[in-house]
Amino acid sequence: VQLVESGGGLVQPGGSLRLSCAASGFTFSAYRMSWYRQAPGKERELVAGIFSGIGSTNYADSVKGRFTISRDNSKNSVYLQMNSLKPEDTAVYYCHARRPMATTGYWGQGTQVTVSS
Numbered sequence: 001v002q003l004v005e006s007g008g009g010l011v012q013p014g015g016s017l018r019l020s021c022a023a024s025g026f027t028f029s030a031y032r033m034s035w036y037r038q039a040p041g042k043e044r045e046l047v048a049g050i051f052s053g054i055g056s057t058n059y060a061d062s063v064k065g066r067f068t069i070s071r072d073n074s075k076n077s078v079y080l081q082m083n084s085l086k087p088e089d090t091a092v093y094y095c096h097a098r099r100p101m102a103t104t105g106y107w108g109q110g111t112q113v114t115v116s117s
Helices: none
Strands: 002-006 009-011 017-024 032-038 045-050 057-059 067-072 077-082 091-098 111-115
Touching (some): 017 032, 017 091
Parallel strands (some): 009 111
Antiparallel strands (some): 002 017, 017 077, 032 045, 045 057, 067 077
């Protein structure tokens, strides 16, 4: 199993980034995919998730209206479009895959997002 994130970087406040996660080694379409983030000195937190099947989504309150999660099952990929970025969005962003009803899943290696002027 592999989850490979890309698209992180340095961006000014108010800017945008699009993160990508390429998955392999499992039946991607059957898994719930999520993005988490972890800032220095803080716990890892859920940012957004998208379910298998009809692809319903959920978001942390702090990113609602600014971030959009999407998936392309034909490309085994999940994306996170981040707009109106704020300094407090600075963190390492991780891709996560989990089968429905499972208690554990798979993690990517993370990609750094830094929002600073």
